[in-house]
Amino acid sequence: MGKNCPDASRTFADDEKKTAHDAPKRVLVLGGSGLLGQALVQTLEKKRYETIAPSHKELDVCDARFVEEYVLSLRPDYIYNAVAYTAVDKAEDDEANAMALNRTLPCTLGRIAKSAGIYLVHYSTDFVFNGKRNTPYDEECKPAPLSVYGKSKLEGEKALLFLNPENFCIVRTAWLFGHGRKNFVRTILERCALQGSVNVVHDQIGSPTYSMDLAEYSIALAECNGHGLFHIVNAGCASWCELAAEAVRVSGCDCPVFPISHEEYATKAVRPAYAVLCTAKFTATTGIVPRAWPLALADYLNLEYQDMPHH
Ligand SMILES: NC(=O)c1ccc[n+]([C@@H]2O[C@H](COP(=O)([O-])OP(=O)(O)OC[C@H]3O[C@@H](n4cnc5c(N)ncnc54)[C@H](OP(=O)(O)O)[C@@H]3O)[C@@H](O)[C@H]2O)c1
DSSP, X not given: OOTTOTTTTOOHHHHHHHHHHSOOOEEEEETTTSHHHHHHHHHHHHTTOEEEOOOTTTOOTTOHHHHHHHHHHHOOSEEEEOOXXXXXXXXXXXXXXXXXXXXXXXXXXXXXXXXXXXXXXXEEEGGGSOOXXXXXXXXXXXXXXXXXXXXXXXXXXXXXXXXXXXXXXXXXXXXEXXXXXXXXXXXXHHHHXXXXXXXXXXXXXXXXXXXXXXXXXXXXXXXXXXXEEEEOOOBSOEEHHHHHHHHHHHHTOOOOEXXXXXXXXXXXXOOOSBOOBOOHHHHHHHOOOOOBHHHHHHHHHHHHTTTSTTO
């Protein structure tokens, strides 16, 4: 167990006992409609947090004063910020909007969290790195983003680290797949059904991560009062092509997956060739060892495609 985390051995029964006596902790989730946001809301509710997740329309996150009034009227114990400008290629031509969501918003939230003593969990990305290494990146590695998206996310991190609220963590994650929103795995399986074969990039390597695991792990980190920068991904690494091939194999599709180079799959934004993240600091803090991505992928596919004939 992580030495900083006295609560790590708590069981679900303990949680039930605790909530019978104490008022449930209140949590504000921003971006609750996103891939990660949906997983956070579901997991927090299951863990009996009082969870409030305003939609895009209910809360204009670009209006700093309104955000402050909203947060102060709600007085949450935690804020999870899963809002982001995540359209990596579009961001190349839309820097101002990418910066507004990926830099200004975390800065606003950091300021509010600091003055009101709220614990803030913010998310960032493997795309802050240039991918020139060939061993996993830890939190000490120097970022050098290759894209506007990566740059805007790094600016958000820097703003928060500079503010250094008493209670906050920045969780860098990568290559998310999960329920309720478009993601790489779903896209591959849709293409298989339509085209009968897929060509997938083999020369970019990363850390595939299940949104439900990331939600659970980051809630555990917040419960342990993790402070500062952390990497959280599922264990192991893969190329996009290996991830696609495993998804196709597990889902039982009869669809060849052909490797292609990143040059053959032109994208506007440059992506790191290698962006595997090391989670040792997260494990040292929480006592949790993230499970391997193929296990997580199998769970995702089982839940997501349970109505398909081969399941
Ligand atoms: N997906 C990945 O592979 C990946 C990899 C590394 C890091 N991350 C990081 O993980 C975090 C979560 O990513 P995700 O994939 O879950 O993102 P996502 O699915 O694209 O969701 C983004 C969320 O932000 C909201 N949003 C976007 N623009 C907004 C605006 N102008 N005002 C208010 N809300 C707005 C979206 O609301 P609507 O539903 O209304 O659009 C949605 O709830 C982000 O910090 C991201 O940088 C993701």
